């Protein structure tokens with residue numbers, strides 16, 4: 343039922359021409375993971391590899407994200423679902439425009455509503471601003487729990503920022519430790535993590 347409802351939205355996205363990004367896409371990147379997951383990760387939008395394959399968070403950033411999740415003892419297939427603020431790749435990997443984000447956000451909102459996660463993690467400034475407000479600064483807001491539609495949101499850095507600046511890894515790990523603590527509180531008190 344849940345999966346078929348997600349498929350219906352995915353089909354809508356496949357046919358979507360609501361913003362100019364549809365013109366240059368090769369594939370939409372709808373999102374992936376466990377539809378019953380309690381953690382929903384939000385990135386910015388598809389990059390080159392994602393556009394080519396239709397898969398979310400592949401390439402270098404995706405590999406780093408996998409490592410972070412693994413360090414938390416979360417797996418993509420079991421513990422999380424991953425989506426993006428926009429479903430089509432912005433040309434040259436530019437930041438999606440505000441109007442593009444606004445056009446695409448209802449799809450993400452529907453995904454979140456259906457998946458019904460306990461915890462949302464925004465990865466990077468665009469995901470934070472796209473969900474919670476344009477004026478928010480990632481450097482100020484990261485690591486602090488926020489509320490969006492009565493759901494808990496943890497803003498943290500995007501893996502691509504960590505690739506550019508490895509000094510951000512320490513703060514990112516602190517943010518994910520807060521997520522692990524919350525996950526134990528809300529979902530599974532016995533969630534094991536050998537690092538924390």
Ligand code: SF4
Pocket residue numbers: 355358359360361362363364370428429430442445446
């Ligand atoms: S980015 Fe979103 S709103 Fe824009 S065309 Fe793609 S699916 Fe539609």
